[in-house]
Amino acid sequence: MILHAYFARRFAKSFLLILGIFFLLTAMIDMVEQMRIMSNYDVSLGQIIGLVLLNVPAGLYEILPLIMILATVSLFLALSRSSELVVARAVGRSALKTLMAPLAVALLIGIVTVAMLNPIVASTSKRFETVAESYRSGGSDTLSVSAEGLWLRQGGAEGQTVIRAARANPQATELYDVTMITYAPLGPEGVGGGPLRRIEAKSARLTQGAWALSDVKLWPLSDGINPEADAEVHATYFLPSTLTEERIRDSFGDPSAIPIWELPAYIAQLERAGFSARRHAVWLQMELARPLFLLAMVVVSAAFTMRPARFGRTGQSVLVAILLGFSLYYIRNFAQVLGENGQIPVMLAAWAPPVAALLLSTGLLLQMEDG
Numbered sequence: 001m002i003l004h005a006y007f008a009r010r011f012a013k014s015f016l017l018i019l020g021i022f023f024l025l026t027a028m029i030d031m032v033e034q035m036r037i038m039s040n041y042d043v044s045l046g047q048i049i050g051l052v053l054l055n056v057p058a059g060l061y062e063i064l065p066l067i068m069i070l071a072t073v074s075l076f077l078a079l080s081r082s083s084e085l086v087v088a089r090a091v092g093r094s095a096l097k098t099l100m101a102p103l104a105v106a107l108l109i110g111i112v113t114v115a116m117l118n119p120i121v122a123s124t125s126k127r128f129e130t131v132a133e134s135y136r137s138g139g140s141d142t143l144s145v146s147a148e149g150l151w152l153r154q155g156g157a158e159g160q161t162v163i164r165a166a167r168a169n170p171q172a173t174e175l176y177d178v179t180m181i182t183y184a185p186l187g188p189e190g191v192g193g194g195p196l197r198r199i200e201a202k203s204a205r206l207t208q209g210a211w212a213l214s215d216v217k218l219w220p221l222s223d224g225i226n227p228e229a230d231a232e233v234h235a236t237y238f239l240p241s242t243l244t245e246e247r248i249r250d251s252f253g254d255p256s257a258i259p260i261w262e263l264p265a266y267i268a269q270l271e272r273a274g275f276s277a278r279r280h281a282v283w284l285q286m287e288l289a290r291p292l293f294l295l296a297m298v299v300v301s302a303a304f305t306m307r308p309a310r311f312g313r314t315g316q317s318v319l320v321a322i323l324l325g326f327s328l329y330y331i332r333n334f335a336q337v338l339g340e341n342g343q344i345p346v347m348l349a350a351w352a353p354p355v356a357a358l359l360l361s362t363g364l365l366l367q368m369e370d371g
Helices: 002-040 045-062 064-081 084-090 095-137 245-252 263-273 278-288 290-305 314-340 346-369
Strands: 150-156 159-168 174-183 195-207 210-220 232-240
Touching (some): 064 084, 095 278, 095 290, 195 232, 290 346
Antiparallel strands (some): 150 159, 195 210
């Protein structure tokens, strides 16, 4: 038990040291980048430092598997050079038993990361985008969402409404040059759902439970009528809506901007409103599988660095461990893309890479250390 605590303490210190080094490197790189971006705006050094501190957590969260690999490499290289691993082997401790304490620490880090760091990163990322945009535009100018414009779809008892806007304000509560097509609700047998009307407006402002449209022209699209002849013009018009400011803004951003504790309810809201929540569902499952993937990174690194230093080729072993870790990381990202595109099931995209990585790394460890 004392030896387990010793290895756990050494691994935790190694992880914190590597994390601190990467924090400084990430902060310096981001500082240079923010100074370059904000050079054309009236932004002080203190404001830039504030932006950097808001952006660094997201960067560290993204490279956490790399930090775990390097922390494991650092630990076992130090233990090998001091012959502590040889002594542990001499008293009958296998490689897997020696690895139990670092794995327990890695699992704890993974759980704390998902449960606590994930909401912090989501909050700081949102705040970073808001503050950076306010520095660039003063918070009053509109921003272009894409070359084709902004697309939304809302659903309710009255049917579906497809919304296109050329631009939106930074809070996504006002849309400009808006076109809306409303569709009838589907009947009990899944029939119906045809277009009811087309609406064009100069602007649309989201209020409580409705879109407030200005300079509106409405064309009915029912069969047997002339849309232009029956068109209506209104100075203002209110269209019922189930959308909210937060749901619209988050739907255009990365799922990582939503805390993991809020994701299940948010996914349900998206699906009820007619949005595709597949991207968010994949991200949720991948976050839940993150602790398992971090365990796999520890085992991969240990498989190549637990050998006694006298065997030589330490540099090659470290390089292979890091390259294999990167390969597993990119496979995981590739599976995420496939899952978001609907080419593979959500659970397979999220859980297959970490499970396969853990099994592969355990097999390597058993072959190279206990084989």
